Amino acid sequence: MEESELRAVVVATLKTIAPEVEEGDLRPDRPLRNQVDLDSMDWLNFLIGLHEKLKVDIPEADYARLVTLGDVLDYLKAKLK
Amino acid sequence: MIEFKLPSLGADMDEGKLLEWKVSPGDTVKKGQVVAIVDTSKAAVDVEIWSEGTVFELLIEAGETIPVGTVMATLLEAGESPLAPPAGRGVGGEGVSAGRRRISPAARKHAEELGVDIESVVGTGPEGAVTLADVEQAAVKVSPARTAPAPDKTLDRAAEMRKAIAAAMSRSKREIPHYYLSEPVPMHRATDWLAKTNEGRPITSRLLMAVVQLKAVALALKKFPEMNGFFRDGAFQPATAAHIGVAISLRQGGLIAPAIHDVSEKTLEQLMLDLTDLVKRARAGSLRSSEMSDPTITVTNLGEQGVAAVYGVIYPPQVALVGFGRIVEQPWVENGALSAMPAVTASLAADHRVSDGHRGALFLAELRDLLQQPENL
Secondary structure, X not given: OOHHHHHHHHHHXXXXXXXXXXXXXXXXXXXXXXXXXXXXXXXXXXXXXXXXXXXXXXXXXXXXXXXXXXXXXXXXXXXXX | OEEEEOOOOOOXXXXXXXXXXXXXXXXXXXXXXEEEEEEOOOXXXXXXXXXXXXXXXXXXXXXXXXXXXXXXXXXEOOOOOOOOOOOOEOOOOOOOEOOOOOEOHHHHHHHHHHOOOHHHOOOOOHHHXXXXXXXXXXXXXXXHHHOOOOOOOOOOHHHHHHHHHHHHHHHHHHXXXXXXXXXXXXXXXXXXXXXXXXXXXOHHHOOOHHXXXXXXXXXXXXXXXXXXXXXXOXXXXXXXXXXXXXXXXXXXXXXXXXXXXXXHHOOHHHHHHHHHHHHHHHHXXXXXXXXXXXXXXXEEEXXXXXXXXXXXXXXXXXXXXXXXXXXXXEEEEEOOEEEEEEEEEEEEEEEOOOOOHHHHHHHHHHHHHHOOOHHHO
């Protein structure tokens, strides 16, 4: 999967949780949960959405590594290899 | 004859607009069935009925705004004959209150669509009832210019919700003598237990700490019934079950605290399903009337937003609110030894007319102890 395609999937999934998100406003290097105001239920639903769309397994132990949008993209890229 | 009234939808909801009937005259209804959808400032609420019978007459039309307590429909009890209605009622057919003009719901609806003033239509049906045909007849006379488009229904929900919250919270602070307590609760056992439990689970069946906390609150309430119930008409009415209102912030602003029912009787897995469903429906603006009116206590978790502690405002007529802050590692001294401990500040805002700080303190201690044995929740 191309990086741009992956990014589109991630942003689309984010928008199902937070419809008000504007892609252009997302900074890839800033903590995602602060930028988008995701509580733990939103966060879980976001990851479930990614799991369902991309068929990747995301153990809870890995949550701590998924801080920024960039982290999420890097993590998924590695998983999808 | 059973009168079905618009139920209370919470302290900050004193009226609602009927959007749609889900039943028609002649339908039989069961307890808990959704019979109507009513719009409030917070959500479109599926209104449930808590009696059984056969729908006799729908008294309110879609589009009408009515205060809580208004009789919306009448129902016949099992075995009751529609031909022998109580005095003051019309006989048979659609039935009608004394003095009320007979207009069939279909005719009224059609008149609205066509821009016809229903009150000016001459009825030719039985007892002068206005029928669909009468409305169509009258519509022919209405010039196209008078056929007004549907009125602008755009409701500024955010502003309405702010008003509703303002009213309920002002009432709370005016009427309820709050007292506040807080207690640091060690969470190492709960966080470890949760991590282990979730480790073996697919992401779709993992639990959140929120449900662990909800269950602990519900179990603590069993020993402290004075925190669970309503203060009404100058007296406390304890609740028999823990229906916990969960404060859910809405993305467009505002908040809502609908109930998860019978929390103490449910497994953590069931609570997780219920919470997921409730949050989803609250944000989509689709809740049930019992969820709006039933909460016997509220739990708020502002730790998600990063605050250390929250001291809540009680949602009347409830008598207590439990708050959780953020779970954060902090220096902890126990038996003379210093360690880094994940801990949360649990707080209680309670109604001093019903309980005292002493009992409140014991309640928080019970909550703390329950959270030290997560495997038993």
